[in-house]
Amino acid sequence: MSAFETDFEFDTDLLVELTEASGVPGYEDRIREIVRRELSAATDTVRSDAMGNVIGTLDGTSDYNVVVATHMDEIGFMVRHINDEGFLTMDALGGWDPRVLRAQRVTVHTDDGDLPGVIGSTPPHTDGDDSDEQSIEDVYVDLGLDAETVEERVNVGDLITMDQSTRQVGDHVTGKAIDNRVSVCAMVAAARQLTAPDVTIHFAATVQEEVGLRGASALGVDLDPDLAIALDTTVANDVPTHQAKEHVTELGEGTAIKLKDSGVITNPKVHRRLQSVAEETEIPHQLEILPSGRTDTAGFQTTHGAKPVGAISVPTRYLHTVTESVHHADLTATIDLLTAFLKSETGEHDYRL
Numbered sequence: 001m002s003a004f005e006t007d008f009e010f011d012t013d014l015l016v017e018l019t020e021a022s023g024v025p026g027y028e029d030r031i032r033e034i035v036r037r038e039l040s041a042a043t044d045t046v047r048s049d050a051m052g053n054v055i056g057t058l059d060g061t062s063d064y065n066v067v068v069a070t071h072m073d074e075i076g077f078m079v080r081h082i083n084d085e086g087f088l089t090m091d092a093l094g095g096w097d098p099r100v101l102r103a104q105r106v107t108v109h110t111d112d113g114d115l116p117g118v119i120g121s122t123p124p125h126t127d128g129d130d131s132d133e134q135s136i137e138d139v140y141v142d143l144g145l146d147a148e149t150v151e152e153r154v155n156v157g158d159l160i161t162m163d164q165s166t167r168q169v170g171d172h173v174t175g176k177a178i179d180n181r182v183s184v185c186a187m188v189a190a191a192r193q194l195t196a197p198d199v200t201i202h203f204a205a206t207v208q209e210e211v212g213l214r215g216a217s218a219l220g221v222d223l224d225p226d227l228a229i230a231l232d233t234t235v236a237n238d239v240p241t242h243q244a245k246e247h248v249t250e251l252g253e254g255t256a257i258k259l260k261d262s263g264v265i266t267n268p269k270v271h272r273r274l275q276s277v278a279e280e281t282e283i284p285h286q287l288e289i290l291p292s293g294r295t296d297t298a299g300f301q302t303t304h305g306a307k308p309v310g311a312i313s314v315p316t317r318y319l320h321t322v323t324e325s326v327h328h329a330d331l332t333a334t335i336d337l338l339t340a341f342l343k344s345e346t347g348e349h350d351y352r353l
Contacts, residue, residue: 004168008328010189010335014038015166015173018181022109022161024076024093025208028052031072035184035205042191043203049222052207053215056191060200064347067202067223068338069216069296070187070231071209074177075320077160079108086147087120087140090160094210098134100321105163106141110153116163117143164322171252171327172317178324180209182314182331183231190338199226199347209296213263216299220307227270227308227351228300231338233324234258234288234313248291249315251326254284255333258311263294264301269351270310274341283336284329288313308351312338 006012014034023031032054039046039056046056054072075094082088088108103121107114120142141160143150166175173182184205191203202223206215209232220228238250249256257274258266278285288311297311314334317325 006168006328009332010185010328014188015182015185018184019166019175019177022076022107022159023073024159024161025073025211026093027159028073028207031181031184032205035072035188038188039191039203042188049219051215051218053219054205055219055223056203058191058194058197058201058203060197062199062347064199065202065223065225066199066342066345067204067219067225067228067300068187068190068231068342069204069206069219069228069300070183071180071207071215071296072184072205073207073210074161074179074181075210076162079154079156079158079160081156082150082154084147086145086150087142088117088154089140090136092136095320096136097320098136098139101139102134104322106160107163108141108143108154109159109161110155112153115143115153117141162322169325171329172325173328173331174323174325176322176324178316178326179233179319182233182316182326186314186331186335186338187231189335190342193339194342197342197345199345201342206296213294213296213299216296217302220300220302224305225300225307226347227345228297229338229341230295230297230300230309230311231334232295232311232313233316233319233326234290235293235319236315236317239317249286249288249313251315251317252329253286253315255330255337256286256288256313256315258288258290258297258313261290261294261297262292263298264309264311266297266310267308267351267353269349269353270308273349274310274312274337277341277344278337281336281340283340284333285337286315
């Protein structure tokens with residue numbers, strides 16, 4: 001049974017499974033198994049590569065190749081040091097704001113199994129107000145165990161993820177790793193709806209996006225696609241601390257068609273066709289201009305060759321926290337647009353500029 005009972009139009013059970021599972025950059029094993037299972041049921045062949053990217057291929061009637069890429073890693077940590085008292089210090093895997101880490105529950109993934117822990121936060125009775133000066137180096141994990149037991153069970157290099165369940169809050173779904181498991185869910189949903197496409201479609205769940213788009217960059221060389229579409233989350237800063245002119249996207253206003261971010265300017269012919277498909281099928285959508293941040297889209301524009309790229313984004317509040325939030329209608333619109341775009345891709349569109 002799902003963590004919440006809804007009439008949402010997407011697979012909430014799958015989304016909960018994806019978001020609550022753990023998989024930091026370079027160690028996406030648990031997510032990889034879920035993706036393999038789902039793509040095996042929806043595509044003709046499934047394989048993985050030496051980096052851990054998973055590719056499910058749906059054979060088309062032409063040699064034209066489209067890659068749909070969505071990263072499956074989440075930001076997390078690696079154990080850096082164990083002190084004499086048994087407290088752990090961490091090295092960040094991905095971009096963390098240390099302010100959001102205070103007093104959070106975590107899971108330490110060891111060779112002997114998972115251990116629950118908490119990130120320490122000393123009370124103001126003793127420390128005063130030092131919240132603005134904390135850095136990742138100052139954060140420590142308390143396992144509630146004596147130092148000898150910690151030394152026996154935990155090793156430097158063990159992985160740490162945030163401990164958070166996925167829940168419905170009004171019209172929103174909130175939890176950890178919404179970035180980018182919500183897009184993995186959308187990709188699987190689209191793959192399930194496609195049969196006998198005109199073009200060959202590679203549905204790729206990529207690794208190590210949060211530490212430099214590494215999986216997508218390698219995959220772009222290996223697959224050498226004719227067209228690449230990335231799926232990811234994007235900033236929805238439609239909150240009281242930001243003015244309307246600063247909004248990147250707004251929750252409940254539809255899926256986002258990316259025009260640019262700090263790593264890519266999407267191909268105008270690709271994003272215009274995405275807009276055209278959305279308008280023709282009456283799918284709610286908005287345009288995304290992201291001042292800072294990159295996605296797998298940029299990973300497909302490498303020295304291997306010039307590729308037309310586009311991107312569809314799920315608007316998300318509170319990115320890179322344990323309360324990332326998406327509107328259910330925006331996720332449905334994302335699934336609908338990706339599906340409609342792929343169904344209408346014949347391989348005959350000329351994306352050259």
